[in-house]
Amino acid sequence: MGGRLELRDLFMRYEAAPIVDHVSLEIRSGELLALVGPSGSGKTTLLKLIAGLLRPEAGSIWLDGRDITDVPPADRRIGLVFQSLALFPHLTVADNIGYGLQAKRVPKAEREKRIAELLERLHLDGLEDRHPDQLSGGQQQRVAVARALAPEPEVLLFDEPLASVDARLRDELRWEIRTLHRESGTTGIYVTHDHGEAAFLGDRLAIMAEGRVHQVGPPSEVEAHPQSAYVAWFVGYNVLGPLGASAPRLPKPGGGGQFLVLAPPDIELTPSGGREGVLLGIRQTPEGVRAALNTPQGRLEVALANEEASRLAGKIGSRVRFGFRHALELPE
Amino acid sequence: MAVAVVLGVPALFLALFAYYPLAAIIGESWRDAPSVTAPFVEILAKPLVLRALGNSALQASLTALLVAVVGVPAGYILARYDFPARKLMRVFALVPFFLPSIVVVVAFVSLYGEGGFLGRWLAPARSLSEGLSGILAVNLFFNLPLVMVLTATSLEETDAEQLEAAALLGGSRWLHLRRFVWPQARSGVLAGALIAFVYAFLGYTVPLIVGGATNRTVEVEIFSRFYTYNDFAGAAALALVQLLVLAGLAAAFLRWLILHRPSGLAIRYPPPRKRLWAEASRTESVVVTAGLLLVFGFLFLPIGALGASAFLETDTGALSIRSFQILFSPATEEVLYVTTFQVILNTLFFACLTALLVVTLGILGAWGMRRLGPRGRWGADALLFIPLAISPITIAMGLYLAWAGRSSLGLAVWPLMLLAHVLVAFPLVVRTLVSSLDRVPEDAVEAAQTLGSHAPDRLFRVELPLIRRGLMLAAAVGFATSLGEFAANNLLYPIARPYTTMTVAIYRLLVTPEMSSDKPLREAAAAASLLLILLSAAVFFLLTRLPAAREARHGRKA
Numbered sequence: 001m002g003g004r005l006e007l008r009d010l011f012m013r014y015e016a017a018p019i020v021d022h023v024s025l026e027i028r029s030g031e032l033l034a035l036v037g038p039s040g041s042g043k044t045t046l047l048k049l050i051a052g053l054l055r056p057e058a059g060s061i062w063l064d065g066r067d068i069t070d071v072p073p074a075d076r077r078i079g080l081v082f083q084s085l086a087l088f089p090h091l092t093v094a095d096n097i098g099y100g101l102q103a104k105r106v107p108k109a110e111r112e113k114r115i116a117e118l119l120e121r122l123h124l125d126g127l128e129d130r131h132p133d134q135l136s137g138g139q140q141q142r143v144a145v146a147r148a149l150a151p152e153p154e155v156l157l158f159d160e161p162l163a164s165v166d167a168r169l170r171d172e173l174r175w176e177i178r179t180l181h182r183e184s185g186t187t188g189i190y191v192t193h194d195h196g197e198a199a200f201l202g203d204r205l206a207i208m209a210e211g212r213v214h215q216v217g218p219p220s221e222v223e224a225h226p227q228s229a230y231v232a233w234f235v236g237y238n239v240l241g242p243l244g245a246s247a248p249r250l251p252k253p254g255g256g257g258q259f260l261v262l263a264p265p266d267i268e269l270t271p272s273g274g275r276e277g278v279l280l281g282i283r284q285t286p287e288g289v290r291a292a293l294n295t296p297q298g299r300l301e302v303a304l305a306n307e308e309a310s311r312l313a314g315k316i317g318s319r320v321r322f323g324f325r326h327a328l329e330l331p332e
Numbered sequence: 333m334a335v336a337v338v339l340g341v342p343a344l345f346l347a348l349f350a351y352y353p354l355a356a357i358i359g360e361s362w363r364d365a366p367s368v369t370a371p372f373v374e375i376l377a378k379p380l381v382l383r384a385l386g387n388s389a390l391q392a393s394l395t396a397l398l399v400a401v402v403g404v405p406a407g408y409i410l411a412r413y414d415f416p417a418r419k420l421m422r423v424f425a426l427v428p429f430f431l432p433s434i435v436v437v438v439a440f441v442s443l444y445g446e447g448g449f450l451g452r453w454l455a456p457a458r459s460l461s462e463g464l465s466g467i468l469a470v471n472l473f474f475n476l477p478l479v480m481v482l483t484a485t486s487l488e489e490t491d492a493e494q495l496e497a498a499a500l501l502g503g504s505r506w507l508h509l510r511r512f513v514w515p516q517a518r519s520g521v522l523a524g525a526l527i528a529f530v531y532a533f534l535g536y537t538v539p540l541i542v543g544g545a546t547n548r549t550v551e552v553e554i555f556s557r558f559y560t561y562n563d564f565a566g567a568a569a570l571a572l573v574q575l576l577v578l579a580g581l582a583a584a585f586l587r588w589l590i591l592h593r594p595s596g597l598a599i600r601y602p603p604p605r606k607r608l609w610a611e612a613s614r615t616e617s618v619v620v621t622a623g624l625l626l627v628f629g630f631l632f633l634p635i636g637a638l639g640a641s642a643f644l645e646t647d648t649g650a651l652s653i654r655s656f657q658i659l660f661s662p663a664t665e666e667v668l669y670v671t672t673f674q675v676i677l678n679t680l681f682f683a684c685l686t687a688l689l690v691v692t693l694g695i696l697g698a699w700g701m702r703r704l705g706p707r708g709r710w711g712a713d714a715l716l717f718i719p720l721a722i723s724p725i726t727i728a729m730g731l732y733l734a735w736a737g738r739s740s741l742g743l744a745v746w747p748l749m750l751l752a753h754v755l756v757a758f759p760l761v762v763r764t765l766v767s768s769l770d771r772v773p774e775d776a777v778e779a780a781q782t783l784g785s786h787a788p789d790r791l792f793r794v795e796l797p798l799i800r801r802g803l804m805l806a807a808a809v810g811f812a813t814s815l816g817e818f819a820a821n822n823l824l825y826p827i828a829r830p831y832t833t834m835t836v837a838i839y840r841l842l843v844t845p846e847m848s849s850d851k852p853l854r855e856a857a858a859a860a861s862l863l864l865i866l867l868s869a870a871v872f873f874l875l876t877r878l879p880a881a882r883e884a885r886h887g888r889k890a
Binding site: 051075078080084150 | 779781784786794798
């Protein structure tokens with residue numbers, strides 16, 4: 001089983017601005033934690049702190065009850081799959097995978113056995129003598145994962161490794177990463193800005209913005225019970241507010257005030273509704289048909305039944321009235 | 333901690349073999365002096381010394397001016413016109429830059445000299461191989477390619493759309509040149525002119541052989557005070573004066589570079605080139621073609637003449653390999669005191685060891701410097717680059733004074749020669765390696781770290797393999813520098829006869845009076861020069877082409 005990782009009050013600045021702002025987080029042995037947030041929220045910096053590539057200004061990192069804050073990255077037993085993959089262009093696939101084993105002076109026979117095993121597990125058989133630039137994008141991803149897994153790290157970090165892969169392949173690779181994680185039992189942290197990917201891969205989600213972790217919990221719980229307007233907005237709720245204000249604005253942490261949070265199915269388009277907006281358009285999403293409304297408090301996504309959709313098709317661009325069945329009031 | 337250890341090795345090397353010798357020079361000049369300023373007052377009061385300073389300044393200024401005046405139009409042509417074999421010409425334009433100075437002198441003499449292919453028939457052409465005009469011609473030969481390519485490169489870094497915008501706004505051709513071409517080319521031209529200035533100011537080989545008694549530079553004066561008169565104190569004081577002048581210039585140039593850093597606008601489309609005869613007007617084409625022929629004729633005819641003269645008998649004009657027979661004959665051995673085979677072996681011995689040593693030290697220096705903060709790096713930069721401002725004659729003299737001569741530490745002479753070669757090549761090699769290492773992606777190094785790889789392991793398995801090309805280039809630079817080094821070798825020649833190298837051998841063959849008319853030693857000098865060119869070309873080709881060929885065989889991109 002993988003190691004138990006604990007971050008205590010990590011703090012890091014870039015120039016004057018904090019990029020990791022007093023983050024405390026516990027990652028359980030063997031779980032896959034998806035760290036999700038918009039770009040610039042400090043996710044990658046947090047990963048590099050954990051890997052030891054950066055040093056925190058304050059706070060500490062504990063692995064299985066041992067303080068590793070001052071341990072150099074090479075001795076941490078924490079692997080990292082880079083966003084750029086960072087494969088060694090001068091080495092073959094087999095040598096890339098074997099790099100960490102060689103660094104640990106694993107005997108040759110054992111090393112070769114391990115490489116062969118990883119080649120097979122990641123469907124890379126027959127490619128061992130190729131160089132990275134002779135591989136497809138998906139094959140490169142697999143080599144990067146195999147290379148990080150080879151030295152059997154206690155914790156494996158993924159820094160948006162699928163960011164530059166096309167949609168079909170991304171779906172396939174997500175399944176592979178999930179299966180691989182379950183099989184290896186390593187503790188994992190997976191960084192992404194895509195909420196869907198995070199919810200698919202993560203045993204738990206940690207939602208991060210502006211250097212702070214806003215909420216941690218299983219995907220279903222975070223989706224059902226967002227604790228802040230920011231998290232609600234990030235997982236797909238409509239957020240209006242601050243309450244009483246008329247200007248549409250996205251919630252940005254630090255603004256303060258109460259926000260009105262509405263799930264798309266909780267809004268109904270009815271002539272008796274108390275509010276008014278302009279119907280922008282209707283589209284099909286994996287969750288069903290959605291209408292978009294422009295209101296003085298911001299843009300709203302509304303879930304529609306199919307018959308409702310056909311009724312509204314002719315009304316695009318005109319004013320409609322709406323109300324809501326249920327709403328949450330949350331702080332920023 | 334690790335950085336300190338790694339940087340410590342090249343730092344110790346420089347301390348022992350660059351800074352301690354410099355201190356020895358200072359000590360020598362003040363040894364018997366009644367006051368601090370006395371040695372300088374004394375040396376600067378000598379008419380010959382003042383004359384040498386004047387000569388150096390004159391030759392340097394004229395060379396810089398000449399190089400700019402010829403180099404800018406030539407660079408403009410390379411950047412803005414298209415003609416057959418343009419790319420090839422651009423690569424070959426850099427060849428003179430890597431040729432040993434003495435070889436070029438022999439080449440100029442074999443073309444423009446009294447018995448040369450042109451000089452024999454055309455008396456005015458002889459001015460290109462003797463006196464001040466001869467010095468300027470050879471200096472132009474060495475520095476023109478650099479200014480030409482620097483100018484062309486900075487002109488190519490203009491966005492085509494900027495040029496189009498300028499054209500749409502109208503204005504005369506003169507305005508275009510003044511407001512557009514010159515500001516773009518300025519930094520390249522000035523950098524090239526300054527390098528030419530320093531090169532000519534430090535001139536040794538060319539004024540020594542071509543210049544005659546009236547055109548002696550500071551470097552030649554230091555040499556003769558040390559070598560001929562054994563006036564160590566005077567030579568040392570003069571070396572310090574030269575160093576101060578150069579350090580002042582270098583500081584001024586660095587300041588200028590910092591103030592005039594080029595803007596970082598992205599180039600989307602390189603500016604178009606006009607095809608000669610097709611797109612350019614007829615007059616324009618005639619002028620440009622004539623300019624191209626002149627420039628490349630100037631650069632390549634002497635080398636051609638050198639090749640030809642090695643295979644032609646001077647007296648009969650018959651085709652033969654007599655020059656090579658003389659080169660390997662006892663007649664040559666009589667002049668050199670060692671066999672020509674020994675000379676070739678010596679040359680290769682120094683060149684190989686220099687390449688090995690300078691690359692090793694360079695890797696340590698460059699790798700350590702990359703791990704310093706900006707301030708530390710600035711300091712290390714300065715410390716590592718000061719040897720660049722020390723002339724080869726000063727380096728060799730300092731090594732002699734500090735480690736041989738009166739010193740009780742007494743090193744043999746061949747290590748002194750080797751150290752001098754390494755020190756001359758060191759700044760350029762470190763620069764090459766630092767810029768190669770800077771191009772290694774940071775995340776590859778980080779990936780190695782997270783895979784459990786510590787610093788030395790990382791260096792050998794990730795960083796060095798990724799900069800193989802840079803390493804080979806650095807080795808080639810070290811090798812070529814040692815191969816072509818003449819000033820330091822010649823200064824130490826009286827105690828280093830068994831270690832005679834090719835450059836010194838060529839010089840001895842040139843200056844030794846002919847003993848019998850049937851053994852023209854000048855022919856042997858031409859043959860030796862040709863051998864030296866072929867040697868450096870072969871090694872340069874091997875070291876810079878092999879990695880590329882290997883990668884091509886793997887079917888991989890660069």
